[in-house]
Amino acid sequence: LTVRAGSYAEELVKTAKTIASPGRGILAMDESNATCGKRLASIGLENTEANRQAYRTLLVTVPSLGDYVSGAILFEETLYQSTTDGKKMVDVLVEQKIVPGIKVDKGLVPLAGSNDESWCQGLDGLASRTAAYYQQGARFAKWRTVVSIPNGPSALAVKEAAWGLARYAAISQDNGLVPIVEPEILLDGEHGIDRTFEVAQKVWAEVFFYMAENNVMFEGILLKPSMVTPGAECKDRATPEQVAEYTLKLLHRRIPPAVPGIMFLSGGQSEVEATLNLNAMNQSANPWHVSFSYARALQNTCLKTWGGRPENVNAAQEALLIRAKANSLAQLGKYTG
Numbered sequence: 001l002t003v004r005a006g007s008y009a010e011e012l013v014k015t016a017k018t019i020a021s022p023g024r025g026i027l028a029m030d031e032s033n034a035t036c037g038k039r040l041a042s043i044g045l046e047n048t049e050a051n052r053q054a055y056r057t058l059l060v061t062v063p064s065l066g067d068y069v070s071g072a073i074l075f076e077e078t079l080y081q082s083t084t085d086g087k088k089m090v091d092v093l094v095e096q097k098i099v100p101g102i103k104v105d106k107g108l109v110p111l112a113g114s115n116d117e118s119w120c121q122g123l124d125g126l127a128s129r130t131a132a133y134y135q136q137g138a139r140f141a142k143w144r145t146v147v148s149i150p151n152g153p154s155a156l157a158v159k160e161a162a163w164g165l166a167r168y169a170a171i172s173q174d175n176g177l178v179p180i181v182e183p184e185i186l187l188d189g190e191h192g193i194d195r196t197f198e199v200a201q202k203v204w205a206e207v208f209f210y211m212a213e214n215n216v217m218f219e220g221i222l223l224k225p226s227m228v229t230p231g232a233e234c235k236d237r238a239t240p241e242q243v244a245e246y247t248l249k250l251l252h253r254r255i256p257p258a259v260p261g262i263m264f265l266s267g268g269q270s271e272v273e274a275t276l277n278l279n280a281m282n283q284s285a286n287p288w289h290v291s292f293s294y295a296r297a298l299q300n301t302c303l304k305t306w307g308g309r310p311e312n313v314n315a316a317q318e319a320l321l322i323r324a325k326a327n328s329l330a331q332l333g334k335y336t337g
């Protein structure tokens, strides 16, 4: 553990191991205000701070959530927010034995000189922001950049995505936050699963090349990949066994066993599909903890059940717990439906 990460090296390894603990995964609840607004609109609610607070209070206070969830990713507003009962959201999570995390990227903008692709902003001021987030109780971070298959991806877009992730990872580790490294390969497109595999190999090769160049300590990171699937508009669908076979083959070829945890995003898969795919990947013994970091695949039914009505809070919390338990079983390879 002599590779950089300075005084935080031991703590980073410990944090990453805690998050990657058996039967647990991450609840992604870090929707930006714009994305949260879309979710609230889908149940007829206005995008106000009070409504966001009510919804996030519901999520963090689910009884015994910590049995299945080891980390929760927050948007900056939530990191500094209290529940509707006036307790710090961060304190509620810690009492639940859930590690608080923070989305630190500043979102996607067009990448000049590319094929209509995007790049992820947020490196300016990141050192001071991550230091402040640590003071506020965050112990891990997320940076989501995307790669589009229908638009290329161009060599430029892949290099930019990989370099940005590597700089972010180094800066986060310097300030005590375990970086979740997330180059999301978007589901959009008509391409088949072999094309997704080919692109994913290229992307992960570059991400690890630049992380090594930036002296990132691999024992103190977590990955958030997309599963290897056919494009969303591809006519040939894949079974959970095929998704698992392709995705594990990719991980074995590209991800060193020093990395403690692989926490998949759900990326538009249905709740059940995301659970079945994860379960299929845990039918073999893997060198890393293979788990979830789902937003939509954990929250969809919960949000709909709530509908913004106080009398539905318990039922909505039960809905979240059902998905969390199912994915916990899938992490252990024991989900039976």
Ligand code: 13P
Residues within 6 Å of the ligand: 028, 144, 182, 265, 266, 267, 268, 293, 294, 295, 296, 297
């Ligand atoms: P989904 O699981 O809805 O894809 O979101 C996960 C996430 O946090 C993407 O960054």
